[in-house]
Amino acid sequence: MKKRAKAAGAMALVIALLGWGSLAQTSQNVRVTLVIPQPLFIAAVIPSITAEITLQEVEGPQPFKIGDWHVNIDALTPYRLNSSIVTIDTNIFDAGPEDFLTDCDFADDFGECTDRTSLSEPDPQNRRGSGQNTAGLDGADFMGEIFLDIRSWDVSKLPGFYIGVILFTTTDITP
Amino acid sequence: MRYIKPVTVFLLALSLGWVGGLSQTSQTVTINVNQSLYLDCSASLPINYTVTQADIEGTQPFTIGTWGCNVDSLTNFELSANMTMTSTADIVNASADDFSETCTSASGGGSPSCGPGGTFGPITLGSGGNTAGTPGADFSGNVRLNVSDWDVRAIPPSRSVSGVINYSVTDSTP
Numbered sequence: 001m002k003k004r005a006k007a008a009g010a011m012a013l014v015i016a017l018l019g020w021g022s023l024a025q026t027s028q029n030v031r032v033t034l035v036i037p038q039p040l041f042i043a044a045v046i047p048s049i050t051a052e053i054t055l056q057e058v059e060g061p062q063p064f065k066i067g068d069w070h071v072n073i074d075a076l077t078p079y080r081l082n083s084s085i086v087t088i089d090t091n092i093f094d095a096g097p098e099d100f101l102t103d104c105d106f107a108d109d110f111g112e113c114t115d116r117t118s119l120s121e122p123d124p125q126n127r128r129g130s131g132q133n134t135a136g137l138d139g140a141d142f143m144g145e146i147f148l149d150i151r152s153w154d155v156s157k158l159p160g161f162y163i164g165v166i167l168f169t170t171t172d173i174t175p
Numbered sequence: 176m177r178y179i180k181p182v183t184v185f186l187l188a189l190s191l192g193w194v195g196g197l198s199q200t201s202q203t204v205t206i207n208v209n210q211s212l213y214l215d216c217s218a219s220l221p222i223n224y225t226v227t228q229a230d231i232e233g234t235q236p237f238t239i240g241t242w243g244c245n246v247d248s249l250t251n252f253e254l255s256a257n258m259t260m261t262s263t264a265d266i267v268n269a270s271a272d273d274f275s276e277t278c279t280s281a282s283g284g285g286s287p288s289c290g291p292g293g294t295f296g297p298i299t300l301g302s303g304g305n306t307a308g309t310p311g312a313d314f315s316g317n318v319r320l321n322v323s324d325w326d327v328r329a330i331p332p333s334r335s336v337s338g339v340i341n342y343s344v345t346d347s348t349p
Contacts, residue, residue, distance in 0.1 A: 027343040028216040030242065032258070032274070032318070033223045036266070036334045039327035041228045074231045076266075076327040135323040136235035172329040174267065 039076035040170045041139075046070045049146060063101050063147035071168050072139040073111070073131060080130045081111075081142055083168045085119040090162040093154035096120070097164070104128045104144040111140035119146075119166065130173065211249040213311075214344040218243030222318060236275055236319035243315040246303060246344050248285055253302045253347040254314055258295040258340045265334035267326035271295040274338070278316040284309025292316060295340075302347060 049067035057064050073081065085097045097120035104113035111131035118125040131140045146166070153160075222240035230237050246252060258271040278289035278300045287303035303312040318340070327334050 026210075026212050026214050026345070027341060028214060028219070028244075030216065030219045030340045030342065031221045031337065032240070032340060033221070033337040034239070034320070034335060035223070035225045036327050036336075037225060037330070038228070039325075039330055039334070041231070074228050076226070076231060076322055076325050077329075078326060133323060133325055135231050135321070135325065136233070138232055172327075174326050174328060 036076065040079055040172065041074040042081075042168055042170045043072050043139075044070070044168060045072055045141075051148070053150065058150070062151050063099075063149035065145050066148045067146045068143065069102065069146055069166065069168075070141065070143045072141050073134065073170055074139040075131060075134045075170070077172045077174055078130070078132050079170045080123070080173050081128045081168065081170055082123050082126045083119060083128050083166055084126050085164045085166045088163040088165055090160075090164075091157045092160045092162055093156060094152045095150075095162045099149050099152065100164070101147040101149065102128070102144055103147075104142055106143040107131070107140060109134050109137045109140040111142055113142070113144070117147075123171075128168075208249065212252055212344045212346065213247040214244060214254075214342065215246075215311075216242070216244040216342045218245070218315070219340070219342065224320075226320075226322065230320075231322065235323050236273075236321035238317045239320045240318040241315065242276060242300075242318055242340070242342070243313070244300075244342055244344075245283075245311045245313050246285070246287075246306065247311040248303060248306045248344070251302070251304050251347045252285075252344050254290070254300045254342070254344050255297055256295070256300055256340055256342050257297045258338050260336070260338040262335070262337045265328050266336050267328070268324045269336045271338060273321050273324070274340075275319045275321070276300060276316055276340075277319065278314055280315045281312065283312040285312045287312035287314060289314070289316070300342075 051066040085100050100119045101117045102119055107113045107129050113129045114127050116125055116127050129142050134140050219242040224239040258274050260271050263269040272294050275294040277292040281287040281289045281301050284306035285303035290299035290301045292298055301314045306312050
């Protein structure tokens with residue numbers, strides 16, 4: 001009987017469920033890396049202004065309006081908006097950036113206007129406004145008007161012309 | 176001697192009868208289960224994503240990648256995830272709660288079902304039961320990002336943020 005019991009013991013079946021190769025874990029990590037090459041985007045909605053000086057404008061109050069400006073800003077950081085005009089070409093004596101003024105009379109999506117009007121001086125005189133992160137929005141719209149004061153002009157060649165470029169810039173103002 | 180033979184025959188018969196009536200044997204079965212849950216998230220590839228202007232203007236959160244995990248199970252289980260940020264110095268307010276995950280598909284063995292997902296910290300992505308006899312339960316979904324509270328430090332240089340998403344499966348038997 002003892003011999004038979006031993007034989008039965010030797011027949012014991014042992015089944016071990018061991019690890020299934022590379023799947024033998026209950027936790028895994030996945031690395032996430034985000035790159036932000038640019039946190040500020042600005043687009044001019046009104047690409048150009050063309051104005052012809054009329055007699056009424058010469059006689060009227062100075063400065064007078066010559067057009068509108070409108071930019072849209074997408075931001076991932078607090079920012080300020082500045083604008084300045086640069087003279088490209090003119091045949092008018094004494095015509096220059098200081099003859100142009102502007103205002104900001106509309107801002108949305110967390111944007112705020114300033115009351116500064118210069119297009120020829122450095123910040124903060126040429127600051128149009130400021131804003132914050134616009135994620136999930138269609139961007140902050142800033143709008144205003146552009147004015148011209150021609151009291152200093154000396155137009156000696158006809159047709160007189162002035163060509164300039166208004167440069168809008170956004171700047172990160174995170175401390 | 177004539178009397179001895181019948182006695183011997185009787186004892187032999189008795190011996191055979193004893194052995195035949197009480198014969199026994201046994202077979203011992205031992206099963207070891209060293210692990211009841213197996214997680215394979217090799218379908219969750221590393222995410223390297225560049226945030227664009229369209230992402231900023233679009234609806235928040237937006238999708239930056241996908242995840243996928245396979246679970247082999249001998250018990251009821253719950254699939255969870257959490258995220259740890261490893262680098263946020265370039266972006267003020269960047270944190271794990273800017274990231275979220277959705278579960279969009281649960282299929283395979285063990286009657287799997289999607290969980291609610293949500294914004295990190297710990298989130299439940301899905302659950303299921305015993306998957307024996309099947310290739311396991313497959314779960315998949317999207318990794319999403321909300322940048323609406325970010326303040327990216329001045330650029331250049333290009334800025335970045337990084338983190339690690341940890342997927343885990345646990346026994347949910349009460």
